[in-house]
Amino acid sequence: MSDVPRLGLDALERLGRNATFTPPEVDPRALRVGVVHLGIGAFHRAHQAVFTELAMAAAGRDDWGIAGVTQRSTSVRDQLKPQDGLYTVLERGPGAAPPRVVGSVREVLFGAGDPATVVDRIADPAVRVVALTVTEKGYRRDGTGRLDRSDPEVAADLGGGPPRTVVGQLVRGLQRRSAGAAGPVTVLSCDNLVGNGQVLRGLVHDFLDALPAADASPLADWIAASVRFPSSMVDRIVPATTDDDRADVRAVLGLDDRGVVVAEPFRQWVIEDDFAAERPAWDLAGAVFTDDVAAWESVKLRMLNATHSLLAYLGALRGHDTIAAALADDELAVTAEALMIEDVAPTLRVPDGLDLAGYRRQVLERFANPALRHRTVQVAMDGSQKLPVRLLGTVRDRLAAGAIPRQAALAVAGWMAYVANGRDARGRELPLDDPLAGRLRAAVAVGAGDPKRLVDSLLHIEEIFGADLPEQEGFRAVLIDHVARLTA
Incomplete structure (x- = not known):
């Protein structure tokens, strides 16, 4: 060179x-x-x-x-x-x-x-x-x-x-x-x-x-x-x-x-x-x-960014190196689409001129691009900062509407399992690159080996989940079920 x-x-x-x-x-x-x-x-x-x-x-x-x-x-x-x-x-x-x-x-x-x-x-x-x-x-x-x-x-x-x-x-x-x-x-x-x-x-x-x-x-x-x-x-x-x-x-x-x-x-x-x-x-x-950035912003953060995070955590846990590889996993592809349809779409105010179904398909097509090689562990960085803006608004809106956001809860549980497991399905280390890494490791140590204790320990980090979400028993129960499966 x-x-x-x-x-x-x-x-x-x-x-x-x-x-x-x-x-x-x-x-x-x-x-x-x-x-x-x-x-x-x-x-x-x-x-x-x-x-x-x-x-x-x-x-x-x-x-x-x-x-x-x-x-x-x-x-x-x-x-x-x-x-x-x-x-x-x-x-x-x-x-x-x-x-x-x-x-x-x-x-x-x-x-x-x-x-x-x-x-x-x-x-x-x-x-x-x-x-x-x-x-x-x-x-x-x-x-x-x-x-x-x-x-x-x-x-x-x-x-x-x-x-x-x-x-x-x-x-x-x-x-x-x-x-x-x-x-x-x-x-x-x-x-x-x-x-x-x-x-x-x-x-x-x-x-x-x-x-x-x-x-x-x-x-x-x-x-x-x-x-x-x-x-x-x-x-x-x-x-x-x-x-x-x-x-x-x-x-x-x-x-x-x-x-x-x-x-x-x-x-x-x-x-x-x-x-x-x-x-x-x-x-x-x-x-x-x-004059209305908020509607565009909400669609992007809740559909594209949240789905990106879901694929990053669940894909990394399964040993997929890239977002495209994670989306090529049929089960994760179904989960990604279900997040957008079942939990995100009902919370959105759609901007004038935007075809939401077309936007959803476009998101999945973009994520499926194998030429990008967007690494799951790169997208997984800074989860404590990303979860509140990408996923927890959807969680709160669905809970306020009387629904349990099962797919959004799965994405949050994926983050919890990523933090707790520390290794993927192939035994490779999953890096924890996060400004709250010390707090997260301490929370995992408290809940080690018990999905219920793990969920409660992480859920009570107020900087991420606020004071309200730990009190939502339906959300907590779904998280525990998901985490038990992901950390088994």
């Missing part, structure tokens, strides 16, 4: 146009930064960065380049900086387009290593949108959904240290922006949280409430007048990149791209049309602007 040149602007220009790949739709050298994105992982690069580049091309604009912030490690910066921010999106599956080289990312910052520059970027008058994909746990909420002030890094940010949390970076950036008269800005969450814009607005105000009143009051007034927090719903399956994926891109480009991201051909973005200032013409790239 050492004799293969690295992807970069000069190398790409030498390649010229080629039918085997799609070059950037805009001239990366001409782009000016107008978006700061917190959490520049694979999903952002396969989703919002692509929409943004296509929007600039369609509108003839060059002022929506992206400054991405990597929060947890330097890996993305180290991948992209030597490549002038360029990387390839490799689509897998039926209808896949040729590999696309994306040029909308113009800068990558390491938030933990250079927080002052992140604050400066947010305060830049040229920036009119700050967006986020930091996953559920990146918001650092406590069991009630408020900002977790006991988190050491949140506490350090509140104390005036260089901000290392996304909420701290946002507030300090907005504070600097206000002081510098940089103009209004929109803060756009793109994470899988119910009402993600409202959640983020609430966390920002939680942070302000913990500051001295002399600092907080004028900033709160400025935010009320100059900042908007629209909600959005994003959808694209983006599995982890493998060495084979990088080799395939190398064969097409003749260049070494260490920032390759893999995605399915499908992509969707629904955005609340509530912006404080100008926005990219994302609608020209296929995004939907609406």
Whole structure:
């Protein structure tokens, strides 16, 4: 590989146009930064960065380049900086387009290593949108959904240290922006949280409430007048990149791209049309602007994401390495469809123009795509954060309607068995990658060997299940039955 040149602007220009790949739709050298994105992982690069580049091309604009912030490690910066921010999106599956080289990312910052520059970027008058994909746990909420002030890094940010949390970076950036008269800005969450814009607005105000009143009051007034927090719903399956994926891109480009991201051909973005200032013409790239994101969001979280989690936990327990392999298991395929039909569909308010039965079939077709190789243990990560937003809303709505959500309970039981068993049907270790891993292991130790004790021990983790669900005897009984079978 050492004799293969690295992807970069000069190398790409030498390649010229080629039918085997799609070059950037805009001239990366001409782009000016107008978006700061917190959490520049694979999903952002396969989703919002692509929409943004296509929007600039369609509108003839060059002022929506992206400054991405990597929060947890330097890996993305180290991948992209030597490549002038360029990387390839490799689509897998039926209808896949040729590999696309994306040029909308113009800068990558390491938030933990250079927080002052992140604050400066947010305060830049040229920036009119700050967006986020930091996953559920990146918001650092406590069991009630408020900002977790006991988190050491949140506490350090509140104390005036260089901000290392996304909420701290946002507030300090907005504070600097206000002081510098940089103009209004929109803060756009793109994470899988119910009402993600409202959640983020609430966390920002939680942070302000913990500051001295002399600092907080004028900033709160400025935010009320100059900042908007629209909600959005994003959808694209983006599995982890493998060495084979990088080799395939190398064969097409003749260049070494260490920032390759893999995605399915499908992509969707629904955005609340509530912006404080100008926005990219994302609608020209296929995004939907609406006043009713909540309905779209609920369909996606409860049908697609919940079914993804069900297949991840039950599939991993059975020894299936990928979501596609899990769906090829006839029993799991029936269970996945039953979850959507029996438990989820009755709880939904269907958006205008959406065929729910067609959406359900499309979800299963996408999950069945074997080319994606989306690993079950990857989808199983952070279960304590995902269950409340993907499954427990459905559980509560069905219980309120007087029904026992047996299929949703099976998905929850799959998570419990995954946590408790620690190994799949083939004896391989199941990794427990979760911010509450210590609490979960302690709960499993209390309930070891007894399905009833195991369910009660996990069900009483209030950060996940609240105070209400442990009191639901019908739900608890079904969980115990499912867990007994899954842990046998």
